[in-house]
Amino acid sequence: MSEVSLVVNGRKVSGAVEDRTLLVHFLREHLGLTGTHVGCDTSQCGACVVHVDGKAMKSCTMLAAQASGSTVTTIEGLANGADLHPVQAAFKEHHGLQCGFCTPGMIMTATDMIRRHPEGLDEATVRAELEGNICRCTGYHNIVKAILAASKTMSKASKSKAKKAA
Amino acid sequence: MYSVNYHRATSVVDAVKKIKTGDAKYLSGGMTLIPAMKTRLAAPSDLVDLNHIADLKGIKVSGKTVTIGAATTHFDVANDEKLMKVCPALCALASHIGDPAVRHRGTIGGSVANNDPAADYPSALLALGATIVTNKRQLAADKFFKGLFETALKDDEIVTAVTFSAPAKAGYAKFPNPASRYAMTGVFVTKGKEGVRAAVTGAGDDGVFRSKEVEAALTKKFEASALEGVSVPSKNLMADLHASPEYRANLVVVMAKRAVMAANA
Numbered sequence: 329m330s331e332v333s334l335v336v337n338g339r340k341v342s343g344a345v346e347d348r349t350l351l352v353h354f355l356r357e358h359l360g361l362t363g364t365h366v367g368c369d370t371s372q373c374g375a376c377v378v379h380v381d382g383k384a385m386k387s388c389t390m391l392a393a394q395a396s397g398s399t400v401t402t403i404e405g406l407a408n409g410a411d412l413h414p415v416q417a418a419f420k421e422h423h424g425l426q427c428g429f430c431t432p433g434m435i436m437t438a439t440d441m442i443r444r445h446p447e448g449l450d451e452a453t454v455r456a457e458l459e460g461n462i463c464r465c466t467g468y469h470n471i472v473k474a475i476l477a478a479s480k481t482m483s484k485a486s487k488s489k490a491k492k493a494a
Numbered sequence: 495m496y497s498v499n500y501h502r503a504t505s506v507v508d509a510v511k512k513i514k515t516g517d518a519k520y521l522s523g524g525m526t527l528i529p530a531m532k533t534r535l536a537a538p539s540d541l542v543d544l545n546h547i548a549d550l551k552g553i554k555v556s557g558k559t560v561t562i563g564a565a566t567t568h569f570d571v572a573n574d575e576k577l578m579k580v581c582p583a584l585c586a587l588a589s590h591i592g593d594p595a596v597r598h599r600g601t602i603g604g605s606v607a608n609n610d611p612a613a614d615y616p617s618a619l620l621a622l623g624a625t626i627v628t629n630k631r632q633l634a635a636d637k638f639f640k641g642l643f644e645t646a647l648k649d650d651e652i653v654t655a656v657t658f659s660a661p662a663k664a665g666y667a668k669f670p671n672p673a674s675r676y677a678m679t680g681v682f683v684t685k686g687k688e689g690v691r692a693a694v695t696g697a698g699d700d701g702v703f704r705s706k707e708v709e710a711a712l713t714k715k716f717e718a719s720a721l722e723g724v725s726v727p728s729k730n731l732m733a734d735l736h737a738s739p740e741y742r743a744n745l746v747v748v749m750a751k752r753a754v755m756a757a758n759a
Contacts, residue, residue: 330500346497347497347498347499347500347541348495348496348497348498348531350495350528350532369532370529370532370533371525371528371529371596374593374595377595383569383598384594384595384598385595385598385599386595386596386599389524389525389528389529389599390524390528390599391500391524391528391541393500393502393543394500394521394524394543394545437594437595440594441594457594459592459593459594459675460592460593460594460595460596461593
C-alpha cells in the first residue's frame with residue numbers, strides 16, 4: 329500500500345491505495361470524480377486525459393503513486409462555478425459530442441492544446457493534436473470546430489486582459 | 495495488473511539500491527511498461543520510479559555536443575530551442591512519437607532502454623553515432639542495441655543520458671502503422687564528419703540496424719535521387735499481418751528518400 333497525497337481540482341486529497349492503483353481509478357473510485365472515463369484501457373483512446381502539473385496525460389497509464397505530490401485537474405475542475413470553461417462552452421455551442429463518452433478527454437486535451445498554442449490553431453494542427461483521442465460517434469468534425477472556436481475566444485480574452493494590464 | 499510494490503528513487507544511487515528488491519524493474523515515463531503490466535505481459539514484483547531524479551532531466555547543448563538526460567520527455571526534446579538549432583531532425587522525430595499526452599510523460603531513456611523494434615529513438619541514436627551513458631559506463635549505440643527489446647544493459651544498470659555530436663545534416667521519415675502509429679519502417683539519415691549513416695527501425699527482424707545499401711548510395715551523393723533503383727534485401731526483415739519483408743524492404747528505400755529530403759530542406 330502507498331499513502332498518496334495530491335491536489336485535485338484545488339482540493340488537497342490523500343488516501344492509502346494499493347500500489348497498482350491507476351490514477352484514473354483513484355480519481356473515480358476513491359474521490360468519486362467519475363467525469364474522467366476509462367475507454368480502451370490500452371492508452372489509446374484518451375477518454376481518461378487529465379492535467380497533471382498542468383500537462384495533459386492519460387490517467388489510465390500512470391499509477392496514483394506516481395502522481396503523488398502532483399497537482400491534478402479533471403473535467404470537474406474546469407468550470408468556474410456555474411460558468412462553463414470556454415472549451416466546454418464551445419463544445420456545447422458547436423455540438424462537439426454525440427454520446428459524450430469521449431468528451432471529458434477531448435476537452436482536457438483541447439484545453440492543453442490551446443494552452444500550448446497561444447498564437448492560435450488551424451484545423452490541421454487540431455486534427456494532428458487529437459491523435460490520442462478517439463471518438464466513435466461524430467467523426468471529429470464538430471469537435472474540431474469547437475476547439476477552433478474556443479481557441480479564438482481564449483486568445484481574444486487573453487489579449488484584452490493583456491491590454492488592460494498594460 | 496498484478497500486485498506490485500512502488501518505490502520512488504531520489505537519486506541514481508538510491509535507485510540502484512532499490513532495484514535489488516525482488517524482481518524489480520525501473521520505471522521511467524511508463525508509457526510502455528504500465529500498459530504491458532495492465533495486460534500482464536510484464537509482471538515485476540517492484541517498480542523503482544526514476545522520474546523524480548532531477549539529475550536525469552534536461553538538455554545541454556555546447557557547440558555541437560548534445561547531451562540529453564534520460565528522464566527528459568519527448569515533449570521537452572521536441573520543443574528545446576537549443577537542440578532545434580543544432581539537430582532539428584531529433585526534435586521533429588520526438589514531436590511525432592505517440593500522441594501529446596504520451597509525449598508529456600514518455601522519456602528518451604525509457605525508450606532507449608526498452609528498445610522496442612518499432613520505436614523511433616533507437617534509429618536516431620544509431621544514425622547519430624550517439625553514446626549511451628549509464629551509471630556504470632559509456633556505450634556506443636552500435637554496441638548498445640542488441641535485438642528485439644534487448645540492449646547491452648545489465649540488470650541494475652540505468653541509462654542516465656545520451657550524448658552525440660550534431661552532424662551537418664540529419665533527417666528522419668517514418669511510415670506509421672495506420673492504427674497503432676508505430677513505425678512500420680522509419681529511417682534516420684545523417685551526414686557528418688565521419689560520413690553518412692542510415693539506421694532503420696520498425697523493419698528489422700532483430701530490431702534497429704544500419705542499411706549498407708542506403709549508406710553506400712548516399713555516400714556517393716546525399717540526395718534522394720541517389721536512391722533511385724537502389725534495393726535493400728528483404729532477408730531478415732519483419733513479416734507480420736501489416737506488411738511482408740519485401741514491402742518493408744521497399745519502404746526502407748522510400749523512407750530513406752524522404753529522410754534525405756528532410757535533411758536537405
